[in-house]
Amino acid sequence: MRAGELFQVLRDGHARTRAELAEITGLARSTIATRIDALMACGLIGPAGEAVSSGGRPPSRFAFSASSRVVLAVDVGATHVLIALTDLGGRVLDESRAAIEVAVGPVAVLDLVVEQARRLLERAGRDVRELAGIGIGLPGPVEHSTGRPANPPIMPGWDGFDVPAYVQQSFGLGGELDVLVDNDVNIMALGERAGYWPIEENLLFVKVATGIGAGIVGRGLLQRGADGTAGDIGHVRLSRGDGVLCRCGNVGCLEALASGPAVASALDAGGVHAESGEDVLDLVRHGSVDAVQAVRQAGRDIGEVLATCVNLLNPSVIVIGGGLSAAGEYLLAGVREMVYQRSLPLATARLRIVQSMAGDRAGVLGASHMIIDHVLSPDRIGALVADA
Numbered sequence: 060m061r062a063g064e065l066f067q068v069l070r071d072g073h074a075r076t077r078a079e080l081a082e083i084t085g086l087a088r089s090t091i092a093t094r095i096d097a098l099m100a101c102g103l104i105g106p107a108g109e110a111v112s113s114g115g116r117p118p119s120r121f122a123f124s125a126s127s128r129v130v131l132a133v134d135v136g137a138t139h140v141l142i143a144l145t146d147l148g149g150r151v152l153d154e155s156r157a158a159i160e161v162a163v164g165p166v167a168v169l170d171l172v173v174e175q176a177r178r179l180l181e182r183a184g185r186d187v188r189e190l191a192g193i194g195i196g197l198p199g200p201v202e203h204s205t206g207r208p209a210n211p212p213i214m215p216g217w218d219g220f221d222v223p224a225y226v227q228q229s230f231g232l233g234g235e236l237d238v239l240v241d242n243d244v245n246i247m248a249l250g251e252r253a254g255y256w257p258i259e260e261n262l263l264f265v266k267v268a269t270g271i272g273a274g275i276v277g278r279g280l281l282q283r284g285a286d287g288t289a290g291d292i293g294h295v296r297l298s299r300g301d302g303v304l305c306r307c308g309n310v311g312c313l314e315a316l317a318s319g320p321a322v323a324s325a326l327d328a329g330g331v332h333a334e335s336g337e338d339v340l341d342l343v344r345h346g347s348v349d350a351v352q353a354v355r356q357a358g359r360d361i362g363e364v365l366a367t368c369v370n371l372l373n374p375s376v377i378v379i380g381g382g383l384s385a386a387g388e389y390l391l392a393g394v395r396e397m398v399y400q401r402s403l404p405l406a407t408a409r410l411r412i413v414q415s416m417a418g419d420r421a422g423v424l425g426a427s428h429m430i431i432d433h434v435l436s437p438d439r440i441g442a443l444v445a446d447a
Contacts, residue, residue, distance in 0.1 A: 060084050060085075060086055061094075061437065061441050062094045062097050062098060062440060062441055062444040063436070063437030063438060063439070063440035063441035063442075063444070064437045064441075065080065065084060065086070065091070065094045065098070066098055066103060066104070066123075066435070066437070066440045067435075067437060068080065068083055068084065069098075069104055069121065069122060069123045070123055070435065071123075072122060072123055072125070072148065073122065074107035074108065074120040074121065074122040075120060075121060075122070076118040076119065076120050076121075077091045077092055077095060077118065077119075077121075078118060080095075080121075094444075095121055097444045098440075098444065099121070100444075101443055101444060102124060102127040102128075103123070103124060103127060103440065103443075104121050104122060104123055104124055105121065105122065105124040105127075106119055106120070106121060107120045107121055107122035108120055123147075123148070124147075125146045125147045125148035125150065126146050126147070127147065128146075128147055128189055128190070128191040128434075129144055129145065129146060129147075129152070129180070129183070129185050129189055129190060129191065130144070130145045130146070130147065130149075130190070130191050130192055130193070130194065130427045130430045130431060131143075131144060131176050131179070131180075131190060131192075131193040131194070132144075132145055132193075132194050132422075132423040132424070132425075132426035132427035132430070133172050133176075133193065133194065133195040133196065133423070133426055134196045134243060134246070134419075134422030134423045134426060135161060135168060135172070135195065135196060135197050135198060135243070136161070136198055136243070136268070136269075136422075137160070137161050137162075137198050137213055137268070137269040137270070138158060138159070138160055138161070138269070139156065139157065139158050139159065140156070140157050140159060140168065140171060140172055140175070141154065141155075141156050141419065141420075141422065141423055142154060142155045142156075142157075142172060142175045142176055142179060142423070143155075143179075143420070143423035143424075143426075143427065144176075144179040144180065144183055144185075145423075145427040147191060147431055147435065148431075149253060149254075149424060149427050149428055149431060151420070151423070151424075151427075152183055153179050153182055153183055154179070154423070155175040155176075155178065155179055157171055157175060159171055161197075161198060161213065161214050161217075162213065162214065162215055164215065164216035164217070165214075165216060165217050165220040165222065165225065166225075169222065169225055169226060169229065170229070172195075172226070173226065173229040173230065176193070187230055187231075187232065188232075190230075190232075190236060191237070191430060191431070191434045192236065192237035192238065192239065192430035192433065192434050193226060193236065193237070193238045193239075193430065194238075194239050194240075194241075194246065194425075194426030194427055194428075194429040194430040195222060195226070195238065195239070195240045195241075195426060196240075196241055196242065196243035196245070196246040196247070196422045196425065196426050197211070197214070197217070197222070197240060197241075197242065197243060198211070198213060198214065198242075198243050198269070198270065199211025199212065199213060199214045199217065199242065200242060200287060200288055200291070201240050201241050201242050201287055202286070202287055203239075203240070203241050203283055203287050205221070205223075206221070206222045206223040206238065206239065206240035207219050207220060207221055207222065207240075208220060208222070209286075209287070212306055212307055213269070213270065213306070222238070222240045223238035223239070223240060226238045237430060237433060237434055239426075239429050239430055239433060241283075241287075241426075241429060242272070242274075242287065242290075243266070243272075243422055244264060244265075244266040244272040244273060244274040244290060245274045245281055245283065245290070245425070246274075246421075246422050246425030246426045246429055247264050247266055247274055247380055247415075247417075247421040247422050247425055248262065248263075248264035248273075248274025248275070248276055248281060248378075248425065249274070249276075249281060249424075249425035249426075249428050249429055250417050250420070250421040250422060250423070250424030250425030250426070250427075250428065251264050251378050251380065251415055251416070251417050251421050251424075251425070252264075252276055253424060253425070253428045254416070254417050254421075254424050255416045255417060256376055256378070259276075259375050259376050260276070260277070260278050260279040260375075261276065261277055261278065261372070261373065261374045261375050261376075262276040262374055262375065262376045262377075262378065263275055263276070263365070263368060263372065263374040263376070263377045263378070264276075264377075264378045264380060264415075264421070265292070265361065265365065265377060265378065265379050265380065265381075266380050266381035267317065267318065267319070267357070267361065267379060267380070267381040267382070267383040267384055267390070268318065268319055268336060268381035268382040268383060269318060269319060269320060269336070269382075270293050270314055270318055271292060271293035271313055271314045271317060271318050271361070271381075272290055272291055272292060272293050273290035273291075273292045273368065274290055275289055275290050275372065277372065292313060292364050292365075292368065293312060293313050293314035293318070294307050294309060294312045294313070294314060295312065295313050295364045295367075296309070296310070296311040296312060296313075297311050297312070297313055297316055297360055297363060297364070298363065299311075299316070299360070300312065300313075300315065300316055303315045303316055313360060313361065313364050316357070316360050317356075317357035317358075317360040317361050318336070318383070319335060319336020319337075319339060319381075319382055319383045320335060320336060321357075322336065322339050322353050322354060322357050322383070323335050323336060323338055323339050325353055326339065326342070326349060326350060326353050329349065331347065331349045331350065333350070336382045336383050337382065339353070339354065339383070339386070340382075340383070340385050340386060343386050343389060351389050354383070354386045354389045354390050354393070355389055355390070355392060355393040356393060357383070357390060357393065358389070358390040358391060358392060358393020358394040358395075358396070358397075359393040359394075359396060359397050360393075361379075361390075361393070361394050361397075362393055362394040362395065362396060362397025362398045362401075363397045363401065365377060365394060365397070365398050366397055366398045366400070366401035366402045367401075369398055369402040369403075369406050369407065369410065370402055370403055370406055373406050374410065375409055375410060375411070376410070376411050376412075376413065377394075377398075377410065377411070377412045377413070378413055378414070378415050378416075379391060379394060379412070379413070379414055379415060380414075380415030380417070380418070380421055381415075384414055384415055387414055391412060391413075391414060394412055395412050398410070398412060
């Protein structure tokens with residue numbers, strides 16, 4: 060067992076002695092001592108007090124030093140950015156929110172992200188070189204291997220833009236800084252699972268906001284598909300969608316009928332003033348029957364598509380997040396109605412359909428864990444220890 064693999068044992072945060080680590084791993088105590096010294100020299104673990112002595116000097120315990128480095132996690136939405144500073148355990152240390160339209164282009168948005176990120180580092184008293192990496196979620200398709208957006212429908216000017224290189228150059232660290240980029244709903248799935256469903260290996264996270272998409276976790280791993288577009292359920296055609304034009308150019312898409320703006324537009328056309336998903340939520344909170352019925356119907360529309368997903372993927376949990384999920388049970392009731400009506404009984408026997416518990420932090424939590432899992436992987440730790 061290499062140092063990187065031994066380190067994974069300590070990532071749970073529990074302090075252990077050399078003897079306990081030898082018992083867990085089967086390694087000789089002398090090997091454990093060498094590995095521990097190497098990991099301590101890199102700052103990844105540190106002393107954590109002493110264990111109870113069974114005679115003689117109490118043995119020292121060691122634990123993961125989550126505060127040794129920090130991570131910047133960025134969630135870029137259609138109309139906002141949320142930036143969080145976390146430690147290597149994913150704990151949020153500070154955060155910053157700002158309103159900006161993603162449609163203004165990558166330079167303006169990323170310059171704001173870098174500016175806010177520097178302020179977070181300064182407030183925390185951390186240097187840029189203490190950054191383990193930066194994780195970024197974008198509201199559109201992303202080629203994860205390069206971090207470049209790929210034909211994003213609501214992001215003019217972003218197509219093919221080298222987001223990692225721009226951010227690296229902005230911090231003046233070049234290739235020394237790990238910058239990973241993914242679709243926002245993928246990182247939301249990671250964040251929700253890491254924070255609230257760690258033992259669930261098959262989870263579907265559905266974002267219902269300006270757009271609609273799904274993040275798929277199967278057998279404990281995020282499933283991006285061949286080209287990173289897995290989970291793009293917002294452009295599945297609905298049975299009641301005839302004549303409804305979607306911004307993608309097709310007709311009858313789920314997003315064109317059940318997203319926040321779509322529900323607002325339908326209400327407005329019916330004489331109930333609403334311009335956005337937030338307006339819809341305000342109407343629901345004030346007891347508008349029309350708004351409640353519209354949200355319930357949006358839930359049914361989403362459920363119609365998710366029923367197929369359930370039969371195909373057999374998740375144990377479906378988490379509904381995004382702005383419109385704040386409608387709570389009014390939305391979820393419609394989803395459940397259609398999923399349980401149209402899915403196979405065996406596929407729904409243990410299925411839970413729930414509202415996001417991470418809320419609007421799901422994205423930054425997932426972006427943080429995306430970076431953490433990358434930089435703390437056995438291979439990366441092994442290389443770091445070898446270079447130390």
